[in-house]
Amino acid sequence: MELLLATAVGVLTASGIYLIMRKRTFPVILGLSQLTYAVNVFLFATGRLAINQPPILNKYAEVPYTDPLPQALVLTAIVISFGMTAVIVMLALSAYLSSRNDRIDLTEEPGDDA
Amino acid sequence: MKTCNNSTGWKLSVISALIDFHPKTGEQLVSLFLIVALPFLGAVFPALLIRAGRNACAWSAGVTTLLAFIGLMINLPAVMRGEAVTARLEWLPWLGLNANFFLDGLGFLFAALILGIGLLIILYARFYLSREDPMGQFYTYLLLFQGAMVGIVLSDNILLLLVFWELTSLSSFLLIGYWKHLPEGRQGARMALAVTGSGGLAMIAGMLILGHIVGSYDLSVILQNKEMIQSSQLYLPALILILLGCFTKSAQFPFHFWLPHAMAAPTPVSAYLHSATMVKAGIFLMARMWPVLAGTPEWFYIVATTGLITMVLGAIIALFKDDLKALLAFSTVSHLGLVTMLLGFGTxxxxxxxxxxxxxxxxxxxxxxxxxxxxxxxxxxxxxxxxxxxxxxxxxxxxxxxxxxxxxxxxxxxxxxxxxxxxxxxxxxxxxxxxxxxxxxxxxxxxxxxxxxxxxxxxxxxxxxxxxxxxxxxxxxxxxxxxxxxxxxxxxxxxxxxxxxxxxxxxxxxxxxxxxxxxxxxxxxxxxxxxxxxxxxxxxxxxxxxxxxxxGGLERAWNAMPRPEAKTIFDAVIGALTRLSRAVTDTLHNGAISRYAMIFVVFTLAIAVYAYFTGTMEMPTRDVQDAPLLPIVAWFCLIAATAMLTFLHRNRQLALVLIGVVGLIVSLSFNFLSAPDLAMTQISVEVVTIILLLLCLNFLPKTTPVDSSLTIRVRDAVIAGVAGVGSAALIYAVMIRDFSFPTISEFHLANSYKGGGGTNVVNVILVDFRGFDTFGEIIVLGIAALVIFALTEAVLASNVRAYLLNRKPEWPQSGDTHPLMMVVATRVLMPIALMVATYIFFRGHNLPGGGFIAGLVAAIAFVMQYMASGFTWAAERQRIFYHGIIGSGVLIAAATGMGAWFNGLPFLTSAFGYVHLEPLEEFELATAALFDLGVFLAVLGAVMLALESLSRFAWQPGMVTEHAMDINPKRDDPPPEPDPDEPATEEGK
Incomplete structure (x- = not known):
């Protein structure tokens, strides 16, 4: 279980970082989204994994609960990352419409382009 | 003498501190706070009253200054008796920074000069400035400067003094550069700011050393400790640094050159700043520090010699200046040198x-x-x-x-x-x-x-x-x-x-x-x-x-003599510094964002590797849990979707579908792993994100071209792969170990119901324990939405608008812009979705849900209408501005938080109780729910404003049919041929 989650985080991270290093706006946005998933799941997992132990207090029985704190942090992180994605999308769109070009680099490094 | 440093009722004491009574004689004193604050408060009026005319503007500045002057004069008897009038307020006591003021003879003299001559300058400037000059700005800057100067001379705390000191540099910059259209004005202002500003930085260091030696930042304490300061090893560095500040400000040799260039300012500014006030600030400080710094050989040789050189040099240069104000400027330099020299004598x-x-x-x-x-x-x-x-x-x-x-x-x-x-x-x-x-x-x-x-x-x-x-x-x-x-x-x-x-x-x-x-x-x-x-x-x-x-003869000799030109040297130094910093910046920031990303990742990896090899790792303490079939299937889906996304990302529409799959699996995993709130949030955010990206893709190219060579791509893939392996290993290492020390989560679990009145611990953390964080976050979200709105406004106001209006779709449009099925379905769904949102909102305190999720669900309900029935149709029916919704959300949250003040509790302390109304079941009322309502509104408004802004790009005239359910089958037909028999159209004539 832990291994599954850890490898998933790794794959998401790798995919996100690879896409962020592309030279067009759209893949960078996709990469940021992938990285956001990776980071959110990473943070969530620092509370350790638990199945069927939601942090909803049970008035009638003594049951174990998972760690609520990372969940609260990740919840706001998800919403904020939507705001961040929206701003970046808008920047990318404005830049493309103004320059008719969706490259993210100001300079062209010789040898970097195919 | 008034002291009010009791922190409990300080708000009240501020008000009562404005007018004081002398404790012994019962004399009425005007508080120093008021005297310092008046020019700053008054600075607002000229800028506003300029609409009422130039006289009103000048009067407002004059009356403010006069009031401050009268306030000062009321303190005259006490000062003449040799008492020090004080006003104290603890501001940041743990930093030693307190708003302490005191008025003694020296401070009184300077404050009287600043305010008295200020009054004369205000009168003079009213008649000096022409109609074209923005007079409101002038008086506002002047009063800001005046307030800063009064602050310097009345400060009893050297950190506070430094704040005012820097304020004079800034406000004098504005005043010297007041005639922005003149290049000399701008250059003179920049030079003055560069010289006095860098001197000010040196002085900050000197003052901190001084405070360190004495152990207090209060002038009245520092001035009592002459022996301690002069015997300290740090005396000389502190002295030199403080004198650097004084010499640059008071235009002492070799920093005298900025003053003549500052003469590009309007004459009232020169008369005020460069005769009576700003240049005297350095002198003031030397005089203020005289009791503890003077009397040593170092002081004598540095201060008296500098003053002497400045006095002689300034006087000689002044004789050969043909510009009246330059002559006076160098004469001022000379006279400041005279005063400096006298202070340097130390007798x-x-x-x-x-x-x-x-x-x-x-x-x-x-x-x-x-x-x-x-x-x-x-x-x-x-x-x-x-x-x-x-x-x-x-x-x-x-x-x-x-x-x-x-x-x-x-x-x-x-x-x-x-x-x-x-x-x-x-x-x-x-x-x-x-x-x-x-x-x-x-x-x-x-x-x-x-x-x-x-x-x-x-x-x-x-x-x-x-x-x-x-x-x-x-x-x-x-x-x-x-x-x-x-x-x-x-x-x-x-x-x-x-x-x-x-x-x-x-x-x-x-x-x-x-x-x-x-x-x-x-x-x-x-x-x-x-x-x-x-x-x-x-x-x-x-x-x-x-x-x-x-x-005549001397002047010819003078002009024939080679002399260093200060401005040329200054410009050369500044030019060299600019080139240097540009070279550094251009090397580090060459505009290739991919390179920044790579450097960042590689550097982070290097730190991680270093940490791995230098740190120690304990043995695993937790057992690995078995994985049922379901997560294994989900894992395969996730890996497959991510791999396909990475390899096929050039097809952008396909990439969107794939990233949707990833998001879905992430939210399902949250649900599986005991985080229902996260799952609900993730899935609703997923919907709006995909809609956002779809809207954006409408305008962007549909494919990504190949930009990088295979080598580069392999290099990036290796870096990304290493990073992936690293993060996987790290989180795995975390998960198979227990916490190394007890977490604060236990507290939250234990107090959620007792203290917060809710059983959903995640929601109670959000709206109660960590309410302040959440409050900040909804503000950030609102700002993000406003940024998006502002960007849209800016882009649509530029020539991009013409391009958007004339844009031709890349492929044939559907004749059925608003499919009947979809329109009907979304309209039926709307009330249901809103009801679900309400339900999720209300149950949030005790069961999974809450303001964030409810806001997102409600936003989806509204977005559906935009999608199905069209922007125009939906916008016509939307009567409340989304800005207002965001604002009301933040305000409700803030008001709820402030409500706690009335019960004498800190911001955002929540209260709850249980109410039983027949025939309803007993239910709970919590102020946290009101706070959550603010969250709900802010999230709803922010999401809607972002999406609405984006969809405004797509608006084109004529693209909307009259009714959302209409179908226009003629859209793709060729335009009708003009009738040849028709006599002539407008163009044909």
């Missing part, structure tokens, strides 16, 4: 002379600057070479300038004579090195040149034959313009004739504040009998007249 009598000369210089120099401004205003030039013979045309101005410059020359019976005599007398007792003659000799030289340029100011401007080639027709100005300098000139004469009665007590009380003790009895008087100083004065006057006669 009590020299301190008295310094204080006396500060008063005298302020009166005659401000009058001279104003006269120069009048000459400039009326003749259209300040070039001495083009002037002369003005005494017949401008008799009033002539009289004012004559008296003021004779005082500057140091002729009896004017006030300049008295303080110059005292200065010369002091130099005779001063030994520099082993020489008894060096200081008096150089002082005599300076006095001689001082007399010469003063005579030149009169002779070459006002005397001589009348000319016929003035740029304008000179005549005396209206009374408003000459009243202020005339008043100062009256002071020049009366102080000269009757110094002891006019300013004697003030000088005494100010000078004893400088020396910090009893003073030898000194009576300020005109006639001291025949002595060496009088002889020196006579030589200086006669020598000055001779120099004036020889001026």
């Amino acid at each position: 009590e009598i020299a301190a008295i002379a310094a204080i006396f000369h500060i008063i005298n210089h302020a009166t005659f120099k401000a009058a001279l600057f104003m006269s120069a401004g009048i000459v400039d205003h009326e003749t259209g030039t300040r070039d001495i070479k083009r002037l002369g013979g003005l005494r017949h045309l401008m008799p009033v101005t002539f009289t004012i300038a004559l008296i003021a410059s004779l005082s500057m020359a140091g002729l009896p019976p004017l006030n300049g004579f008295l303080s110059k005599e005292m200065m010369l007398e002091e130099t005779l007792h001063t030994v520099w090195g082993h020489s008894h003659l060096l200081v008096p000799g150089l002082a005599l030289l300076a006095a001689l040149f001082s007399a010469a340029y003063s005579f030149r100011f009169i002779a070459h401007v006002f005397l001589g034959p009348k000319r016929s080639d003035y740029p304008a027709h000179p005549h005396d100005p209206p009374v408003g313009l000459w009243l202020a300098p005339a008043f100062l000139v009256v002071l020049v004469v009366t102080i000269g004739l009757n110094a002891q009665a006019m300013v004697g007590p003030l000088v005494k009380v100010a000078a004893s504040a400088v020396t910090g003790g009893e003073l030898p009895y000194v009576k300020l008087k005109l006639w001291h009998g025949f002595n060496t100083a009088l002889l020196m004065s006579t030589i200086a006057t006669i020598g000055g007249l001779i120099l004036l006669v020889m001026h």
Whole structure:
């Protein structure tokens, strides 16, 4: 279980970082989204994994609960990352419409382009 | 004397601190807080009242200054008794930064100069500035500057003093560069800011050292610790750093060059900043620090020598300046040098002379600057070479300038004579090195040149034959313009004739504040009998007249002499620094964002590798849990989707579908792993994100071209792969170990119901325990949405709009823009979705849900309408601005938080209770729910504003059918052929 989650985080991270290093706006946005998933799941997992132990207090029985704190942090992180994605999308769109070009680099490094 | 440093009721004490009563005599005092605050508060009025006219604007500035001046004067009796009036307020006590003010003789003298001359300048500027000049700005800057200056001279805390010190640098920058259209104005302002600002930085360091030595940042404490400071090893560094600040501010050699360039400012600014106030700030600080810093050989040699050089150099250069204001500027440099030198001597009598000369210089120099401004205003030039013979045309101005410059020359019976005599007398007792003659000799030289340029100011401007080639027709100005300098000139004469009665007590009380003790009895008087100083004065006057006669020849010699030009050197230094920083910046930031990303990732990996090899890792303490089939399937889906996304990302629409799959699996995983709130949030965010990206993709190219070579891509893949392996290993290592110390989660679980009244711990953390974080986050979200809105406005207002309007779709559009099925379905779903949102909102405190999720669900309900029925249709029915929804959300959250204040509790303390209303079940009412409502509204508004802004890009005229459910089958038909029989259209004619 832990291994599954850890490898998933790794794959998401790798995919996100690879896409962020592309030279067009759209893949960078996709990469940021992938990285956001990776980071959110990473943070969530620092509370350790638990199945069927939601942090909803049970008035009638003594049951174990998972760690609520990372969940609260990740919840706001998800919403904020939507705001961040929206701003970046808008920047990318404005830049493309103004320059008719969706490259993210100001300079062209010789040898970097195919 | 008022102290109010009890922190509990400080809000009340601020109000009561404005007017105080003397504890012993019952005298009414005006608080120093009010005196310092008045100019800052008043700075608002001119900027606003300029709409009501220039007079209203000037009056508002004048009345504010007058009130502050009266407030100061009410404190005069206490100051004259030698008491220090104080006002104290703890601000950041743990940093040693307190809003402590005190008023003693020295502070009173400077504050009176600042406010009194400020009043005259306000009057003068009203008539000096032309209709084209933005007068509101001028007075606002002036009052800001005035407030900062008053703050400096009344501060009892050196950190507070530094804040005001930097404020004067900034506000003087605005004032010097007031005529923004003049390049000299801008350059002069920049130079002044660079020089005084960097000096200020040095001074911050010096003051911190000083505070460190003494262990307190309060001046009144520092001033008591002379031995401790002077015996410290850090005395010399602190002294040099503080003096750097003073010398740059007071234009002492070798930093004197900025002052003449600052003369590009309007004359009222020059008269105010460069005669009476800003340049005196450095002098003030030297005088203020005199009790603890002076009296050592270091102090004498640094301060007195600098002052002496500055005095001589300034006086010589001033003689050869043809610009009236440049002449006065260098003369100011010279006189500031004189005062600095006197302070450097370190004797009590020299301190008295310094204080006396500060008063005298302020009166005659401000009058001279104003006269120069009048000459400039009326003749259209300040070039001495083009002037002369003005005494017949401008008799009033002539009289004012004559008296003021004779005082500057140091002729009896004017006030300049008295303080110059005292200065010369002091130099005779001063030994520099082993020489008894060096200081008096150089002082005599300076006095001689001082007399010469003063005579030149009169002779070459006002005397001589009348000319016929003035740029304008000179005549005396209206009374408003000459009243202020005339008043100062009256002071020049009366102080000269009757110094002891006019300013004697003030000088005494100010000078004893400088020396910090009893003073030898000194009576300020005109006639001291025949002595060496009088002889020196006579030589200086006669020598000055001779120099004036020889001026033509001397000037040719001066101009033939090579001299370093300060501005060229300054520009070269600044240019070199700019090139250096540009080179560094351009190397580090070459605009290739991919490279930044790579550097960042590689660097982070390097740190991680270093940490791995240097740290220690404990053995795993947790058992690995078995994975059921379901997560394994989900894992395969996730890996497959991610792999396909990475390899096929060039097909952007496919990539969107794949990233949707990833998001879905992430939210399902949250649900599986006991995080229902996260799952609900993730899935609703997923919906709006995909819609957002779809909208964006509508305008972007649909494919990503290949930009990088295979090598680069392999390199990136390797870096990304290593990063992936690293993060997987890290989180795995975390998950198979227990917490190394107890977490605070236990507290939250234990207190969620008891203290927060909710059983959903995640929601209680969000709206209660960590409510302040959430409050910040909804504000951030709102700001993000507003940024998006503002960007949309900016882009749509530019020429992009034309491109968008004329944009042709890349492929055929569907004839069925608003499918009937979808329109009907979304309209039916709308109330249901809103009900679900309400339900999720209300149950959030006890079960998964809450404001964030409810806001997102409601947003989806609205977005569905936009998608199905079209932007125009939906926008017409949307009557509340999304801005307003965001704002009301933040305000509701804030108001809920502030509600706690009324119960005497900190911001955002929540309260809850249980209510039982028949026939309902018992239910809970919590203020946290109200806070959650704010969250709900802010999230709803932010999401909607972002999406609505984006969809405005797509709007085109004529793309909308009349009704959302209409179908326009003719859309793809060719346009109808024009009828050949029809006579002629408009264009055909």
